[in-house]
Amino acid sequence: MTEYELTTVTYGTTSAPYLAVRTLQQLAIDEQDNYPIASKATLQDFYVDDILSRESQESSAKELQGQLISMLDKGGFKLRKWSSNSPELLGNIPVENQDDEMLKLPLDETRKSLGIAWSPREDCFYFRITITENKKPTKRFIMSEVAKIFDPLGWMAPIIIKMKLLIQELWTNGLEWDQPVDDMVQKKWIEIQKHVKDIEKIKVPHRWCYTTDNTKIELFGFSNASEKAYGAVVYSRVRINDVYYVTSLQAKSKVAPKKQKTTLPRLELCAAVLMAGLIDKVKEALNCKDVEISCWTDSMITLGWIRGEPHRWQTFVANRVSEIKRLVPNAQWNHVISVDNPADIVSRGIDPEKLINRALWWNGPQWLETDKMPITRTMPQPNEEVELCHLSTTKTVTIDFWDRFSRWDRMIRVLSYCYRFASKQKNYNPLSCMEIKLTTKRILMIVQQQEFEEELKTIRNNQSLKKNNKLSSLDPFIDEDGLLRVGGRLQNSELLYDQNTQYY
Numbered sequence: 001m002t003e004y005e006l007t008t009v010t011y012g013t014t015s016a017p018y019l020a021v022r023t024l025q026q027l028a029i030d031e032q033d034n035y036p037i038a039s040k041a042t043l044q045d046f047y048v049d050d051i052l053s054r055e056s057q058e059s060s061a062k063e064l065q066g067q068l069i070s071m072l073d074k075g076g077f078k079l080r081k082w083s084s085n086s087p088e089l090l091g092n093i094p095v096e097n098q099d100d101e102m103l104k105l106p107l108d109e110t111r112k113s114l115g116i117a118w119s120p121r122e123d124c125f126y127f128r129i130t131i132t133e134n135k136k137p138t139k140r141f142i143m144s145e146v147a148k149i150f151d152p153l154g155w156m157a158p159i160i161i162k163m164k165l166l167i168q169e170l171w172t173n174g175l176e177w178d179q180p181v182d183d184m185v186q187k188k189w190i191e192i193q194k195h196v197k198d199i200e201k202i203k204v205p206h207r208w209c210y211t212t213d214n215t216k217i218e219l220f221g222f223s224n225a226s227e228k229a230y231g232a233v234v235y236s237r238v239r240i241n242d243v244y245y246v247t248s249l250q251a252k253s254k255v256a257p258k259k260q261k262t263t264l265p266r267l268e269l270c271a272a273v274l275m276a277g278l279i280d281k282v283k284e285a286l287n288c289k290d291v292e293i294s295c296w297t298d299s300m301i302t303l304g305w306i307r308g309e310p311h312r313w314q315t316f317v318a319n320r321v322s323e324i325k326r327l328v329p330n331a332q333w334n335h336v337i338s339v340d341n342p343a344d345i346v347s348r349g350i351d352p353e354k355l356i357n358r359a360l361w362w363n364g365p366q367w368l369e370t371d372k373m374p375i376t377r378t379m380p381q382p383n384e385e386v387e388l389c390h391l392s393t394t395k396t397v398t399i400d401f402w403d404r405f406s407r408w409d410r411m412i413r414v415l416s417y418c419y420r421f422a423s424k425q426k427n428y429n430p431l432s433c434m435e436i437k438l439t440t441k442r443i444l445m446i447v448q449q450q451e452f453e454e455e456l457k458t459i460r461n462n463q464s465l466k467k468n469n470k471l472s473s474l475d476p477f478i479d480e481d482g483l484l485r486v487g488g489r490l491q492n493s494e495l496l497y498d499q500n501t502q503y504y
Helices: 016-030 036-045 058-074 087-091 100-104 139-147 157-172 183-201 264-286 300-307 315-327 343-348 359-363 408-422 433-451 453-460
Strands: 111-113 116-119 124-126 217-225 229-240 243-255 292-297 332-335
Touching: 016 036, 016 058, 036 058, 058 087, 139 157, 157 183, 157 229, 157 243, 157 343, 217 264, 217 343, 229 264, 229 343, 243 264, 243 343, 243 359, 264 292, 264 300, 264 315, 264 343, 300 315, 300 332, 408 433, 433 453
Parallel strands: 217 292, 292 332
Antiparallel strands: 111 116, 116 124, 217 229, 229 243
């Protein structure tokens, strides 16, 4: 009987991926005393059989390169297909490890870096998009085309979210895999195809090289939600020679569920959870212990929930608040206005040609590059999560009911008891402040619907009021409860929320 012993990893077997990765890791552990820099890079920067690493200075990069070659050579591994934005670094590659074909390519050619095109000369990342024409697209075809866009860090999230919404519509319509889509969906898909090729015009600078081991890093997370989708984005900020450098690190988007209707404040809370998860992953990837974390949302209700203790809220809110505090326990939570919130672009979507020069998305709000942070508006924490039902009224409702009461407070109390009775609550305690506030908001909603029906429709559709409208000069907006409030310069004051944005 003859016995044969394999001395290399046999590819194609179930255990092959594990054995390949585990062998590299064991080699790094065994040689960590002799090659500390290469050992650390191998354990942290290898992805299967590719390594993507960086150093802040060319001398450090040369030392890393030399240690990697020597250490891996001890295990019988030959590093090939080197790419770098430094010609001198490429010239240091030993002849026996050089790849002739790669060395003949000019430096301005793009390389693939973990599936993303990278230009060494510009030190920028690119995206390569392949579009297949199909006059009768099906659900299978559309999903296959969307899956071709490889965007692991979510830089194209504002573009892809529009595709995700279209896929959600395909599933909602209940189409079979190879069934042609209807004319409306086909029109939307053709519109997406017209613009998707513009993704190739986008250049993402690889600016993380500005950092060093002693550089103080700050992380800024932004979240936002709309009725259709929600998303989050994370930026890093470092200060070098009194200049701030801001880099977009990662973003992610999700579509809002359709099976179960979720209120906008809850979607904003889900966006905050998504942001907390991104920050946790980014912090782990950076391997930095002392990182200042600032989280920003434009939802005051979400801020109130997060600043309170989870046990005070209902199950849905309590679970997500607990998850946020577990992921980013030391984060500072702040309010940001919508125009300064880059996550607003994710939740609403944007065409590629508009995203190219959208500085808010790539660099965050302008104040990130200064020492001045915006003043956070404050509001009292909610005592409980209030679930508001959708209320639809018409002008047929008479105002005779209001005339039955001579005093405002008496009317509020009577209606509060009526609402309590209608909700079948067995509560014999005096009315709480929250019940009175809720009744007041319901009355305001009825009155505003009667008096400003057209204005409410216009604002909900994100349209501007006519100049001759009596409300146009007051900068009105609709809050999380669906009530019309007055905007203006007072929004930037340090007054309480109900004082600087009063009901109209």
